[in-house]
Amino acid sequence: MQEAEAIGAAVERNGVTFVTATVSHDRGTAQVVRLENRLDGPVWPPRLGDETAPAWTDGTWEARVEPDQSLGVGYATPAPPREDGGPLAVVSVTRADGAGEADPEEVLASLDDWSPPSDTLDR
Secondary structure, eight states: OOOEEEEEEEEEETTEEEEEEEEEEOOSSOEEEEEEEOSSSOOBOOEETTEEOTTEETTEEEEEEOTTOOEEEEEEESSOOOSSSOSEEEEEEEEOOSTTOOOHHHHHHHSOOOOOOHHHHTO
8 A cells, every 4th residue: 555645846947946746645544744855955945925835844845635635745946856766755654633623522512403494393
């Protein structure tokens, strides 16, 4: 069984290498996938204004990937593309904790009380 897959490509333009990848896994539960740059240079992750995109920390990408989901990843680096393999590697795959999943009892407690419409009771 494959743990996770990151299919990546690198294109160099004007001394900058642009890396794009698609990340997915074949497990039945959500997984936290961590990717690492394999190119010999610093990572320039995407930025949202003055902030680095949330999935990026110290040149590595980490995100929760749901079953049957693919996520896109991209970054730039001044390092040239590698001749001997992909620009990034999957360094860890772990089962995601329950964060983001609702507790069934909390869901039931949040529902409004229900009763059938009164015209149904008259039948």
